[in-house]
Amino acid sequence: MTSEIIIQTLASGLLIGLIYALIAIGLTLIFGVMDIVNFSHGEFLMLGMYCSFWLYAIYHLDPLYTLPLTAILLFGVGAIVYRVVIKKIIDAPMLSQIFTTFGLMILFRGLAQFLWKPDFRTVGNSVVSGTVSLSGIQIGLPQLTAGVGAILVTLGIYLFLTKTRTGAALEATAADKEAARLMGIDSQRMFTLAWGVGAACAGVAGGLLSTFFPIFPEIGANFILTAFVVVNLGGFGSVVGALIAGILVGVIEVMGGFFLGPQYKMGIVLCLFLAVLMFRPQGLMGKV
């Protein structure tokens, strides 16, 4: 066992962890602002992937360059979903909310299957392809780009939330809806914004994944469980928590899988998750 393998494994875990984080940030944002668990979040990821794919297939635009477009489009989808569906159930019992977002998940999957068939698609020749070799460690260029992209977007979201007035308003709504409304913050606008940004995060993650992951209608299912674990672990509503937890889950999954056996990798992640829930039920960065 050489240190090379360990560093290689660590790097792979870190890169996939950053993607987990980006997906989870969208989820945690929506929850943080309006206490709704979005089960259709994985489908936003899927739509982001298809968006990148079709722009690539039809206009030969590289997924990397079309990321802003994907983000805007998915922002639109998120905002529309809020306006058309979620707005109506915002004060409904939690169970109705769960069924609604769960229903959306099935609807999106069904739609994708209807529109684009269940075929697997891939982006063949992205500008980011091949591997880079850093002192004996092989890192896929698409994975590296995706990891860096995820960091940048996360940083952007963080700055937006902490440095801008709109971000502060969003945070205020998350902290206390009623108080924020009394201060003149339009909560409907904030909710729409949260859904838009949440969907855009998943969409961008999808765009980044599309350069190395096969695209098919069910793809959301592969990531959503991990995304929920990350959100829980990081603390519901915490962007920084999601980032830390995402990286943690990615690294533990890969390292644990390598040292203890791949069949245990998800088990290890879930054990850590349970441990955190036992000793810090609010998650790593969650507020009590």
Added chain:
Amino acid sequence: MQFSLNALTRTACFLTAFAASTLAMAQQEIKIGVLYPLTGAAASTGAELKGALELAADIVNNGAKDIPELPFSGGGGLPNLKGAKIKLVFADHQGNPQIGATETERLITQEKVVAVVGAYFSNVTATSSQVAERYKVPYLNPDSSSTSLTARNFKWFYRITPHDDLFVYNFFEFFKDLEAKKAIKVGQIALFNENTLWGNETAKLENKLAEERGVNVVKSISYPAKSTQLTSEIQSLKSGKPQVVLQSSYLGDAILAMKTYKELNFSPDMILANNAGFTDTEFIRTLGQDADHIITREVWSLDLAKSKPLIGQVNELFRSRYKVNFTGNSSRTFTGLLTLADAINRAGSTEPEAIRKALSETNIDGKNTIMPWKGIKFDQQGQNTLGSGILVQIVNGKYHTIWPFNLATRDVIWPMPKWVQ
């Protein structure tokens, strides 16, 4: 004049009656339940299988005039049932054993199908055939290779494909031939499989046979088919330094594994795949050149048409309809429905017991099928005893038969090139 008018009336009456009766006969339909993954992760495979079944049903109902070797190529439905046509009733199990079972129940109790064909995934076949067994309805399985399926001593279950025991046995026979003919010795293998019934049973068997044949298993790794990454798995494989990886994967994980092999620069001498994802049309389409040189076990290959024209002719029918060639999966499913149609026809009845009896007496010559088999004949447990497997290698994006050496259309390329080249 009077006479001829009378004759005319009589003839007209006769003709009308005849037309009415043939119409009545033509309207008689035999419902066959079909259970496949039409949505979900394996939906693209399901769509191909659906196409193969529709083509088979169409041949029985409407004929395929230029292919006389094929049973029912004359068309006109099942002759012993007054030309009754086959009607397929599709059900979607989504890759879920539970849904498979309930859908089978629906097909039998509500749709009143006379037999069930399905279900691709071994675990779904296991649950759904249990339902058919309970209702005493014949269940024909063309394409699930888990060995345990025919070890249950079911009375109503019939399988035409060879099972995993035989396929895995083929791998080791191939190693033996490789050593004898080409002086290539395989001594270190790794096992890599998805962790449902199919993958795990294959791995168990591979372990057993490896031990018997004195081949060293350096790693044995199973993973969930819905993995988001396979880095630790493949890193672990790599550290074992195997000559050959024996792999059992469905489509999504097969593609992900191949991409990760390349990313981590893992280059064994050969990846010997256990069909499934590696023979799906999407596999080569998605991976392009990166799919080259993989060897996979198969039951069918288009290049066999050189020695058996029937294969090419029927494939042409399929391709003209669906724009894709047959695969090992769709060719077996096609053969499965024709086998069932043959049994129902011989039974001359839609009574389950009559069909079951006819199935157990099935004896189809290999030359009347599109499979490279000796034929179709079931043993006591419902297993076709005349099936066999082949190995194919992907070269320039096409599958070429490379083993058994006497059927080979191309020499095996061994070892496969390293990724860095």
